[in-house]
Amino acid sequence: MKLSQCHNIADLRTLAQKKLPAPIFHYIDGGADDEVSLRGATAAFDAYELMPRYLVDVDAVDMRTKVLGQDLAWPVFCAPTGMSRLFHHDKELAVVRAAEKFGTLYSLSTLGTTSIEDIAKASKTPKMFQIYVHKDRGLTAEFVRRCKDAGFAAICLTVDAPVAGNRERDFRTGMIMPPRFGLKGILNFLCHFEWTFNIVRNPDFRLANVVHRIDALGKGTMSLIQYVNSQLSRSVTWDDAAWLIKEWGGPFAIKGLQSADDARRARDVGASAVMISNHGGRQLDGAPAPVHCIAAMREAVGDGLELILDGGIRRGTHVLKALALGANACSVGRGYLYGLAAGGQPGVERALTLLHREVERAMRLTGCARIADITPDLLSTVPLQKR
Numbered sequence: 001m002k003l004s005q006c007h008n009i010a011d012l013r014t015l016a017q018k019k020l021p022a023p024i025f026h027y028i029d030g031g032a033d034d035e036v037s038l039r040g041a042t043a044a045f046d047a048y049e050l051m052p053r054y055l056v057d058v059d060a061v062d063m064r065t066k067v068l069g070q071d072l073a074w075p076v077f078c079a080p081t082g083m084s085r086l087f088h089h090d091k092e093l094a095v096v097r098a099a100e101k102f103g104t105l106y107s108l109s110t111l112g113t114t115s116i117e118d119i120a121k122a123s124k125t126p127k128m129f130q131i132y133v134h135k136d137r138g139l140t141a142e143f144v145r146r147c148k149d150a151g152f153a154a155i156c157l158t159v160d161a162p163v164a165g166n167r168e169r170d171f172r173t174g175m176i177m178p179p180r181f182g183l184k185g186i187l188n189f190l191c192h193f194e195w196t197f198n199i200v201r202n203p204d205f206r207l208a209n210v211v212h213r214i215d216a217l218g219k220g221t222m223s224l225i226q227y228v229n230s231q232l233s234r235s236v237t238w239d240d241a242a243w244l245i246k247e248w249g250g251p252f253a254i255k256g257l258q259s260a261d262d263a264r265r266a267r268d269v270g271a272s273a274v275m276i277s278n279h280g281g282r283q284l285d286g287a288p289a290p291v292h293c294i295a296a297m298r299e300a301v302g303d304g305l306e307l308i309l310d311g312g313i314r315r316g317t318h319v320l321k322a323l324a325l326g327a328n329a330c331s332v333g334r335g336y337l338y339g340l341a342a343g344g345q346p347g348v349e350r351a352l353t354l355l356h357r358e359v360e361r362a363m364r365l366t367g368c369a370r371i372a373d374i375t376p377d378l379l380s381t382v383p384l385q386k387r
Helices: 007-017 024-029 037-048 093-101 116-122 137-150 168-173 186-190 193-201 222-232 238-248 262-269 290-301 316-325 334-365
Strands: 066-067 070-072 076-078 108-109 127-131 154-158 252-257 273-276 306-310 327-333
Touching: 007 024, 007 066, 007 262, 007 334, 024 066, 024 168, 024 334, 037 290, 076 093, 076 116, 076 334, 093 334, 108 116, 108 334, 116 127, 116 137, 127 137, 127 334, 137 154, 137 238, 154 238, 154 290, 193 273, 238 252, 252 306, 273 290, 290 306, 290 316, 316 327, 327 334
Parallel strands: 076 327, 108 127, 127 154, 154 252, 252 273, 273 306, 306 327
Antiparallel strands: 066 070
16 A cells, blocks of 8 residues: 555555554553544544535635634644654654645654754744653643744643553553664564654654653663653643743643633643643553533633644544534644654655545535534534434
């Protein structure tokens, strides 16, 4: 299968699975415990039907929108994902350059394998830095300063990882950082020659934004769960969020909230946006599908807070449903990671191309010429389960 033969995100997932050694693929693909929340994030979109409006002029479709103070060409941007070097040797640089081609925002993770400064040099597209608060609080303040110096547009605080989720797939596959070629998995790695060749040629798996302060991975191998549990603070509160918002002084998102009450508190402490997320089903299994949380959050905060749906997006129709429920935009993580693993920057561009086409097509098929036309009455008022 070639990239040109991938006609949707599911096809890119299939190609990624062929390209990657099993432990690496399952690190992208897996979730926590029984993976109920992982599966539910996408399946939940099926509970909503789109009600098309016809005899509407949709010859020209305008997908432009504004999120976190940034003008975007369409209401989808690249979510923060950790350690992209695992999936392709072009790592985060491939994603930020693809995001620029599609006129959208790129988010860099604290646990990225490319530095804030190198991302800033690689592209002029708007950028957001996602922060985990480390036990070393000075490192958090340093992140803010470095993002200001590098011209980042926004900061995002992830709050749903006081401990790492129980990611049993990683236990079964022996996923560690950096990858090691033990006897158990050597045949699997050898069967994926392209990936293995590039890891031998360039084995740099450092967490680029924390390596100067924390040498956890440099002293040997460890699982990601061990890293999160040993390095990230479990005492982060709303006071810390308020401090970070003030310290940053610009567009600020809180990622990982799902309740209407937490959305109100985010608004009240001065956040610009909430990224509604269950961490890709990788933290609390049994947490709600993010799409089911949008309407209650919108009712709770009115227009006083931007809502970004993060989780489960695999189709352009999913984007329309999220916006009709009250989201301002959507972010995609796994969708572009499958593309990255399948073919580097061209693979990411393929993922974004497919989603962009699907959003535009869905807007035309539902009679929406502008983002403002995607309103609650675009959804059927009769839930599918009632039929």
